Amino acid sequence: MNQQIENNFKYHAPKDGQPERYQAIREKAKELAYLIDELCPNSREKSLAMTNLEQTVFWANAGIARNE
Incomplete structure (x- = not known):
């Protein structure tokens, strides 16, 4: 049994x-999302920035949930 797999795939x-x-974490990311939305032209790059910001929030929160 792999403990990391067990931990990563449980509630x-x-x-x-x-x-x-x-x-x-979500609130700070939302602040940055609004800044990106305001300053960056609509583009693939902006879409990727937003997607990666969402991923950042997910992984930061998963880090808390999985490791405490």
């Missing part, structure tokens, strides 16, 4: 303080 119920940390 991680939020622990005390985690939902607030998830929200803080």
